[in-house]
Amino acid sequence: MLDRRTLLRGAALTGGTAALSAWFPAWAQPVSAGIAKPLPTVSGTDISLRIAHQMMMIDGRESHAIGVNGTVPAPLVRLKEGTTVRLSVTNDLDEDSSIHWHGLLVPFQMDGVPGVSFPGIKPRSTFTYEFPIQQAGTYWYHSHSGLQEQMGHYGPIVIDPAGDDPIQSDREHVIVLSDHSQLHPHAIFRKLKLQGGYFNYQKQTLAGLLKGKDQPLKERMMWGGMRMDPTDVSDVTGSTYTFLVNGHGPMDNWTALFRPGERVRLRFVNASAMTTFNVRIPGLKLTVVQADGLNVRPVTVDEFQIAVAETYDVIVQPTDDRAYTLVGESVDRSGMARATLAPRAGMAAEIPPLRPRPLATMKDMGMGGMDHGQTGTTPAAGDCPPEHAAMGHCTPAQPAVDHAAMGHAMPAGGAEMAGMDHGAGGMKHSMRDMSLAPTVKDTPTVQSISPMPVDRTGEPGQGLEDVGHKVLVYRDLMALGRNPDVRAPDRAMEIHLTGNMERYMWAFDGEKLSEVKEPIPFLKDERVRVTLVNDTMMGHPIHLHGHFFELVTGHGEYAPRKHTVQVQPGGKVTFDVTTDAVGDWAFHCHLLYHMHAGMMQVVTVRPRLGEGA
Numbered sequence: 001m002l003d004r005r006t007l008l009r010g011a012a013l014t015g016g017t018a019a020l021s022a023w024f025p026a027w028a029q030p031v032s033a034g035i036a037k038p039l040p041t042v043s044g045t046d047i048s049l050r051i052a053h054q055m056m057m058i059d060g061r062e063s064h065a066i067g068v069n070g071t072v073p074a075p076l077v078r079l080k081e082g083t084t085v086r087l088s089v090t091n092d093l094d095e096d097s098s099i100h101w102h103g104l105l106v107p108f109q110m111d112g113v114p115g116v117s118f119p120g121i122k123p124r125s126t127f128t129y130e131f132p133i134q135q136a137g138t139y140w141y142h143s144h145s146g147l148q149e150q151m152g153h154y155g156p157i158v159i160d161p162a163g164d165d166p167i168q169s170d171r172e173h174v175i176v177l178s179d180h181s182q183l184h185p186h187a188i189f190r191k192l193k194l195q196g197g198y199f200n201y202q203k204q205t206l207a208g209l210l211k212g213k214d215q216p217l218k219e220r221m222m223w224g225g226m227r228m229d230p231t232d233v234s235d236v237t238g239s240t241y242t243f244l245v246n247g248h249g250p251m252d253n254w255t256a257l258f259r260p261g262e263r264v265r266l267r268f269v270n271a272s273a274m275t276t277f278n279v280r281i282p283g284l285k286l287t288v289v290q291a292d293g294l295n296v297r298p299v300t301v302d303e304f305q306i307a308v309a310e311t312y313d314v315i316v317q318p319t320d321d322r323a324y325t326l327v328g329e330s331v332d333r334s335g336m337a338r339a340t341l342a343p344r345a346g347m348a349a350e351i352p353p354l355r356p357r358p359l360a361t362m363k364d365m366g367m368g369g370m371d372h373g374q375t376g377t378t379p380a381a382g383d384c385p386p387e388h389a390a391m392g393h394c395t396p397a398q399p400a401v402d403h404a405a406m407g408h409a410m411p412a413g414g415a416e417m418a419g420m421d422h423g424a425g426g427m428k429h430s431m432r433d434m435s436l437a438p439t440v441k442d443t444p445t446v447q448s449i450s451p452m453p454v455d456r457t458g459e460p461g462q463g464l465e466d467v468g469h470k471v472l473v474y475r476d477l478m479a480l481g482r483n484p485d486v487r488a489p490d491r492a493m494e495i496h497l498t499g500n501m502e503r504y505m506w507a508f509d510g511e512k513l514s515e516v517k518e519p520i521p522f523l524k525d526e527r528v529r530v531t532l533v534n535d536t537m538m539g540h541p542i543h544l545h546g547h548f549f550e551l552v553t554g555h556g557e558y559a560p561r562k563h564t565v566q567v568q569p570g571g572k573v574t575f576d577v578t579t580d581a582v583g584d585w586a587f588h589c590h591l592l593y594h595m596h597a598g599m600m601q602v603v604t605v606r607p608r609l610g611e612g613a
Contacts, residue, residue, distance in 0.1 A: 035248055036255040036345035039156065039174055040071050043078040045085050049099070051121075051143075051153065052092035058242055059249035063182055065152035066093070066143075072247045073176045073271065074141065074155025081136045082162040087129040089121060096120040096145050099129070101157070102309060102543070103139040103293050103563045106131040108583025111545055113144045116586050116602055120145060136161035137293025138267040138311045140176075147185035150273040150592055152247075154178065158267060159293075166480065167289050169265035169315060173256040177279075177306070177328050177337050179241040179272040189593055192235060196501040199237045202334060202357050203229065214359060226431055228448075228537060230360040231332075232501060233462060235538070235593060236274045238335025243275065243328060250338035255345055260321050264341070265289075267313050270306045273592040276331040276539060276566070278305050278464060279312075281324050281341060282352055286314040288472055292562040294548070295480040304472035305331070305461030307541035307566035309590035312472075316341070323347035331462060331539070333357040358463030364537050365431070366450020366570035437535070440496045441510035445598070447500040450535045456571035457553050462539060474573075475553045477560035483550055485578040486557045489529035497567060497589070497599070499536040505597055506589065512598025519602040520587065522579040524611065531574045534567040540594065541566050542573075544603065545585040549577035564590060579605045 042049070049068050056065045056072045068074030079085055091097040098120050100112035110131045114120035121127045136159045143153035156174045181188060191198040204214045215223065215230060223230055248254040258264045270277060280286070280303040287300045290313035298315070306312055318324060321343050328337030333354045340348055431448045440446060460471035499506040506512070522528065529552070532542055543564040550559035552574040559576070567573045588600035 035252055036257055039073065039076040039176070039246055040069065041076040041078055042069070045083050046088075047077065047085065048088045048090070049074070050090045050092055051097050051099075056152065056247065058180060058244065058247075059251040063180065065180075066148050067152050068155060072152035073178065074153070076155065076174055077141065077157045079133050079157065079159045080162070081133050081159055084130065084132045088126055089129065090126045091121040091123055094123050096122060097148060097153070098143055098145045099141050100144040100545075101129070101131075101139070101141050103137075103311070104131070104157070105134050105546065105548075105581070108546060108581065108585060111583075111585065113545065113586045116584050133159055135159060135293065136165075137290055137295075138174075138269065138313055139293050140269045140271055140309075140311065142271065144586070147189065147273075147592060147596060149271075150179075150181075150185040150188075152180070154271040156267070156269050156271070166295060167265065167313065167315070168263065170262035171258065172265035172267060174246070174267045174269070175256070175326070175339070176244075176246050176269045176271050177275075177277050178244045178247070178270075179236070179275045180244055181236070181240045181242070183240055185273070185592075188236060188240070189596060192504045192593060196235070196504045197229060197232055199235065199239050200229070200231060201237065201239045202332065203231050227502070228360075228365065230364075231357065232537060233332040233358060233360065234274065234276070234330060234334065235591070237332055238330060241275065241330075241335060243272075243277075243330060243335050243337035245326070245328065245337045245339040248339070250336065253348060254339045255347070256326070256339065256341050257345065258318055258341060258343060260319050260343060262317070264316050264318070265313060266316060267311070268306055269311045270308050272308055274308065276305060276307050276461065276541075277328040277337065278303060278331060278461065279326075279328050280304075281316060281326050282350075283324050284316045284318055284341075286316060288477075289313050289315055291477055291560055292548075292564060294561050296560055297478045297480055297558075299472065299476045300470070301472045301476070302469035303464065303467065305464060305566070307539065307564065307590075308592075309541050309543050309564045310562075310566070323349040325349040325351050327352060329354065331358075333463070355463075355467075360462075360537050360569060363454075363571075364462065364569035366448070366453045366535060368452055368454030368456070368570060437496050437533070439494060439509055440498060440535075443507075443510045443515075444503060445500050445505040445507040445512060446498045446510045446535070447502070448535055448537075449496075450533060450570050453533050453535075453570055453572045455574065456568040457551065457573060459568065461566070462569060474551055474560070474565075475555075477551070477553070478555050479558045479560055482557050483559060483561065485527065487527045487578075489576055490527045492529040492531070494531045494533060497532060497534045497536060497540050497542070499538070499594070499599070501536075501538075504593075506594040506599035508587075508599060508601050513600045514598060516601055519584065519604040522603065522605045524579065524582055524605055524607050526579045527576065528579065529574060529576050531572055532565070532567045533572045534570055537569045539566050539568050540599070541590040542588070543590045544577065544587050546581040546583065546605075547577055547579065547585070549575040551575050579603075581605055582607055
């Protein structure tokens, strides 16, 4: 069977690109002359939106979708800070629908989560959202009903500031990244329930072992004994997904125009259902100026990882009269979203090949404080910032544990890491030692507990450790202005992200949403420090509705404020939140099928005694 490299080399030698094009992956196919049109836009203070079935064309292939006002993505909603907007949303589907205004601070009745903050929008009916616009920046909106988001029910929001914008640019483009499959989302979910790794076509092979690729035999046997797959990076992959830019596939060549020398603002929104993207524009530096809609001190990088539901605004300044390729590579390197930045329509630039797919390490298994003989597994001194140490969430860097010397061998076929004696206490840790997480319920939803998770906010995303250029990390982000609430936390809590890949079950603290009896309670204006511990080998973008929170990354009063945070595999993230919005709010993983499988809870914020709502 011909591989891609052989085909490309043959095409270059013979000029037979057209003849061989059918063998190329989508992102390497000959492309159209380019689609250089902006997203459809609605604006003002009185807006009408209509949700309906439609067909969409991706790379010349027609596909069924759910769109808004006849488009996928839904129209760009452009608003103005300081105004009040009325959005009349008509549901033309034969099922309930909804719109959640992701990242917008709205009254909870307008938040758009059926069963939590409102009853949903019934078929053939209209619901009117009305709320004041209290912020500026880049956000997005999407369905919170079933799996409609996967079918195209999502769109971007841009809110212009009431005064001057501190971010100066000559022009801007909104870049909506997403994923699309010809398979119905319920068919995708069913396949995942039957076999968690169904879409993973990049597993380790015997041929690879014989060639010396990937893990050596001893490591493969150890991982196999734990029933864990180091190639399990994404649940749904390029084997079924086409990765889109503004609703267009790689062959469509969506094009953002510029004039050489201009400062171009690119507003990135990850509106995918399941895909974390690694974004870069070869030949251009990216200056990050906004994260999740809020301004940050400019930081220049070559690449950034954008998790599902995050937004980043970047400034690029191309000076040459040539085209550049905008690459949105999926985290598992099974495909890419691709567009072009060019001075004229019809231009295209070289498309870089997909990089080798990453392999999970022991650190991704939650053993970040141990040296297992793999790269990137010993914590750096910065892995425990002072805020974490003060709260007892971690210990400053200590000598690594050499498990080979300590006889920490894996028994054949067993899931236990035998003899893991950590310190004078002599604790025997297994991959499912429930004593390490007393708040986690011992249920089938818990396949493993991270024995020694570490803060990974100072690391690039999975697979980006050795790319040879600057990659954005969370600790690079600093708020442009002082945070509105700089009080010390009143209390602290820990929440574990748990899952069982074999049964495709996902939860918080071992309990799926259907099993939870009570919401997570807060009082109005509490200041709470929350630590999220990832007990799984997959990154989880966690979103809290109705609030921003400050990442605890060592920047104090200028900590970056976000509404969604990626918790890397086997790692943990700490944030401080002021629960200032009374009401019931969704709190969930933004990987759509994880949320659908149960990784969601409700947060309730109640007035203090004697206070009204």
